[in-house]
Amino acid sequence: MIVAERKPFDEIKSMVKDCKKVFTVGCSTCVAVCLAGGEKEVGILNSELEIARNADGNPIEIGTATLQRQCDTEFLLELKGKIEDYDAIISMACGAGIQFLAEHYPDIPVFPAVDTTSIGINKDVGVYEERCRACGTCVLGMTGGICPVTMCAKGLYNGPCGGTNLGSCEINKDQACAWFKIHERLVKQDRLQNIMDVTPPNDWRNQIPRTTIQPAYKERCEEQKA
């Protein structure tokens, strides 16, 4: 899932300091699971804002909605007719959801209330660890299911580097060396041959936003473009 954390309250308050009416939009998917921007977090933020602005003698009117997904046109359409009269929108979705919302309402300033931090896993209640950087060329099959782009400090495709130290990474003894782990995993699976050949480096030059079209929708997409 996409992992995010809420921004400090003072930062959010300052972004909307000149607005009399704001509309807060939450998202019920990833950011709700990681306790950053779901319905509950929207309610908490709205209450904090109301209390703080009343205390400042500068009351604020807040409208609100939590969509199933902010990164999906189908759900964004639910806002139609509800938010056009507001001075600003506060989005509690991930960076993709915030941008998509801003694209749909280009006349209204959209402010982010969360910082998007990673693609990660839910390790424990309230604990999320990064596992993927969406590189677009997954090598997990070769590396025993351990991502060298995310877990290795240098993102090496051929490791370990000379800094590996008894299982730790040279940047920090508490950080496991990804390539030590990859080696250990492949030995266990009797697949060490996987990393005997040199893997060519990824071509990072093509860093434009990527579009993924599932095969069943390719034809439809091409027809729409024509």
Ligand code: SF4
């Ligand atoms: S190699 Fe790592 S960063 Fe790339 S897609 Fe796979 S898990 Fe994600």
Ligand code: SF4
């Ligand atoms: S010590 Fe291991 S994890 Fe750290 S940079 Fe070198 S290969 Fe990567």
